[in-house]
Structure formats: C-alpha cells, structure tokens
Amino acid sequence: MVDYLSYEEALERILAQCPPPVKVTLPLEQCLDRVLASPVHADADVPPFDKSFMDGFAVRSADVREVPARLAVVGEVAAGADSLPSVAPGETVRIMTGAPVPPDTDAVQMVEESRMVDGSTVEILKTVAPGRNVSRQGREVARGSVVLEAGRLIGPGEIGVLASFGQARPEVFRSLSVAVVSTGDELVPVDTRPRFGQIRNSNGPMISALCRRLGLKVESEVSVGDDPERIAEAIRFGLKFDLLLLSGGVSMGEYDFVHRVLEREGAGLIFHKAAVKPGKPICVGRKGSTLAFGLPGNPVSAFVTFQLFARPMIRRWMGFESVSLRRVEATLTQAVSHKPGRTFFKPARMEWSGTLRVSPVETGGSADLTGFARADSLLVIPSHVSGIAAGAQASVLLLDADPGRGRLA
Numbered sequence: 001m002v003d004y005l006s007y008e009e010a011l012e013r014i015l016a017q018c019p020p021p022v023k024v025t026l027p028l029e030q031c032l033d034r035v036l037a038s039p040v041h042a043d044a045d046v047p048p049f050d051k052s053f054m055d056g057f058a059v060r061s062a063d064v065r066e067v068p069a070r071l072a073v074v075g076e077v078a079a080g081a082d083s084l085p086s087v088a089p090g091e092t093v094r095i096m097t098g099a100p101v102p103p104d105t106d107a108v109q110m111v112e113e114s115r116m117v118d119g120s121t122v123e124i125l126k127t128v129a130p131g132r133n134v135s136r137q138g139r140e141v142a143r144g145s146v147v148l149e150a151g152r153l154i155g156p157g158e159i160g161v162l163a164s165f166g167q168a169r170p171e172v173f174r175s176l177s178v179a180v181v182s183t184g185d186e187l188v189p190v191d192t193r194p195r196f197g198q199i200r201n202s203n204g205p206m207i208s209a210l211c212r213r214l215g216l217k218v219e220s221e222v223s224v225g226d227d228p229e230r231i232a233e234a235i236r237f238g239l240k241f242d243l244l245l246l247s248g249g250v251s252m253g254e255y256d257f258v259h260r261v262l263e264r265e266g267a268g269l270i271f272h273k274a275a276v277k278p279g280k281p282i283c284v285g286r287k288g289s290t291l292a293f294g295l296p297g298n299p300v301s302a303f304v305t306f307q308l309f310a311r312p313m314i315r316r317w318m319g320f321e322s323v324s325l326r327r328v329e330a331t332l333t334q335a336v337s338h339k340p341g342r343t344f345f346k347p348a349r350m351e352w353s354g355t356l357r358v359s360p361v362e363t364g365g366s367a368d369l370t371g372f373a374r375a376d377s378l379l380v381i382p383s384h385v386s387g388i389a390a391g392a393q394a395s396v397l398l399l400d401a402d403p404g405r406g407r408l409a
C-alpha cells in the first residue's frame with residue numbers, strides 16, 4: 001500500500017500554512033463567539049465609588065455601638081445619586097442597594113435590622129462593624145488592570161465585562177469568507193426531484209452549515225457538475241475568498257478533476273490523500289492567502305474531513321488556541337475491529353452512566369449520511385491496531401461540543 005501522510009502529519013502541514021489571525025474592531029453586539037485580539041484594561045475602578053450592598057441606613061458605626069440606637073433620618077440616597085448628603089453624629093440616611101455611601105458614614109445597616117420610631121427617627125437594632133455592607137471603591141477591579149486577556153473567547157459573560165468597561169468596539173480576530181463548490185454531474189438542487197441516476201446535493205448545504213457554525217461568512221455556494229472548465233471557473237472565483245471548499249472529484253476516477261484543476265489554477269497542493277478513514281482522497285492546496293480544500297464527495301467523508309482538516313485551520317486562523325475537536329476518553333461498550341493502515345474515525349454516540357461510555361453507530365458506510373447524522377462523536381481507532389476490545393478505554397472526538405475556550409493572542 002502507498003504510504004499516505006498520517007492524519008497528524010497532514011494536519012501539521014495544513015496548520016503550517018495557516019495565515020496569522022487578523023485584528024479588526026467590531027461593534028460589541030457582533031463579538032459573541034469571537035476571540036479577543038488585544039487585552040482589555042479597566043477604564044475605572046469597580047465599584048467606581050463606595051457602594052451599598054443593601055437597602056438600609058448608612059451610619060457612623062460608632063453611633064450604633066450600643067443598640068438599640070436612635071438616629072435622626074436626614075435624607076435618602078438612591079442608586080444613581082449624583083450628590084451626597086452630609087451626615088453628622090447621631091444622624092443617618094436611608095440608602096438603597098447600589099447607591100454611593102456618604103463619606104461621613106462607614107457602614108450600612110440593613111433595613112430588616114431597623115424600626116422606624118416616627119417619620120424622621122429610626123432605631124437601629126443591631127450593631128454594625130465599620131465597612132459592613134459597603135463595597136469599597138476598586139475592591140473588585142482596580143482601574144488600569146487587565147480584565148480580559150488577549151485570546152479570550154468572548155461568551156455572554158465576556159460581553160458583559162466588555163460592556164462594563166466601555167468597550168463599544170473591541171478588537172477581535174476577524175472571521176473568514178468562504179466559497180463552497182459542489183462537483184458532480186449527478187447532483188440536483190434540494191428543491192428538485194432527482195431523475196434516474198441523479199441525487200440531491202447534500203454536501204453543499206451541509207458544508208455551508210459547518211462553516212456558519214464556526215462563524216464564517218459563506219459568500220457563495222454553487223454546483224458545477226464535472227466539467228473541468230466550469231470547475232476551473234468556480235475555483236478562480238473561489239480563490240478570491242479566504243477559503244475555498246470543494247467536494248467531490250478528488251479521487252482517481254475519469255471525472256475527478258478537482259486536484260488537477262486546483263494545481264492548474266495556481267493552488268499548489270500541500271498534500272493529496274491522507275491515511276484516514278473515511279476521507280482518504282482529500283486534497284489541500286494554497287494560492288496566496290487562500291486555502292483550498294478538496295473534500296471527498298461521499299457526504300460522510302466530506303463531513304468528517306471538514307472536521308478533521310478544515311476546522312482546525314479555520315479556528316487557528318480565527319485566533320483560537322483549541323483548534324481540534326474536543327477529545328475525551330470513554331469506555332467502549334462493544335468491540336470494534338479495524339483493518340490496520342489508516343486512522344479510522346468511526347461514528348459513535350456518547351452516554352453518561354456514572355462513567356463516560358461510547359458506542360459505535362452502525363451505518364451503511366461513508367455514503368450513509370442519514371445513519372451518520374445520529375452520531376455525536378467519532379471513535380478514534382489508531383491506524384496500526386486491528387481493533388479495540390469491549391470495555392477498553394478509547395479516544396473519542398466530540399462533534400458538537402461547545403466551542404471551548406479560545407486562547408491565542
């Protein structure tokens with residue numbers, strides 16, 4: 001058998017060709033699921049002033065050392081107050097949660113520990129230590145400190161942090177543009193009933209969806225048959241974007257032109273064929289700063305090779321540190337056999353029952369997308385083994401896990 005590149009070698013070659021992520025500024029509402037490109041510093045202390053934690057009375061703690069203590073209520077401070085009353089000994093003011101604490105006072109007693117004697121006198125029923133129920137200025141974050149490091153994945157929490165420090169247009173790594181091209185004379189669009197010999201194009205919509213899930217902008221999605229001229233035209237157009245994802249036409253058949261046309265159009269191949277199952281015929285090329293992937297036509301192979309080869313490159317280019325599918329160890333529920341030679345990424349399902357367990361999903365092979373779509377993971381069977389026994393620990397790649405924490409500055 002020809003010695004194809006191993007999965008690891010092939011992936012390394014792709015990542016070595018990956019252009020560096022590019023910084024852009026974006027409106028905050030478009031930053032979810034992006035990677036932060038530069039650190040964010042606090043533009044103010046948090047809290048920005050001594051702030052009350054409670055609804056109650058701002059007091060001089062010395063005034064309530066003996067309780068009950070009667071104090072004159074001389075005013076009120078609500079959240080958002082822009083001026084503060086002065087509070088003399090023997091006096092207090094009502095204060096609301098989030099309101100600034102007057103400088104003459106040093107503690108807040110909660111309303112539950114008080115009793116109104118009349119409209120302007122309150123009895124504080126319990127002593128309070130100095131500083132009680134007061135969040136001191138700068139206690140959480142000091143002005144100028146780093147609140148988010150470069151490389152952080154921006155989730156909803158980070159959106160809130162960015163908002164609280166006035167980051168209306170944070171610097172993030174830009175997304176990528178992509179053109180999707182399906183080849184094959186047998187393909188008809190989703191809204192057409194196939195005649196004899198034809199099938200519907202599932203790869204086009206599926207690959208576009210895989211791209212959108214990663215936050216890419218799908219600029220075009222076309223189906224061009226097996227005519228080398230139309231394939232060349234689609235490749236020339238697609239090479240204008242960051243990524244060109246083709247499917248079909250990369251094997252050894254009479255009508256498999258994709259790798260040849262890619263080369264002819266100046267996208268030199270980084271490799272063609274890797275020792276993986278499914279998806280052996282995959283080819284990857286580069287022209288300028290555009291990466292072109294020729295994914296195999298069988299839909300399962302196209303899906304799996306996208307996840308194994310295109311996804312890590314896309315994530316690296318978008319500034320993520322964790323670029324591959326998340327890998328876990330799980331107990332295999334039934335034996336699997338394997339013909340050594342290629343790393344087998346077998347569709348599987350995970351289940352938690354005190355331990356993490358993984359079961360292969362039986363499918364009709366790499367054309368059976370319906371069967372494959374039931375899988376939530378890929379069981380990794382190393383190329384050199386002839387199988388894995390039931391009950392053994394096996395390595396599994398999670399297909400639909402959350403994006404994970406990004407981290408690459």
Ligand code: AMP
Pocket residue numbers: 182183184186187199200201202203204247248249250251253256296297298299
């Ligand atoms: P190919 O890699 O072009 O030899 O295609 C391998 C198999 O995948 C053939 O059975 C094709 O009909 C099928 N195939 C290719 N492209 C698509 C597509 N876009 N959607 C569904 N099936 C496809």
Ligand code: MG
Pocket residue numbers: 183184185248249297
């Ligand atoms: Mg074909």
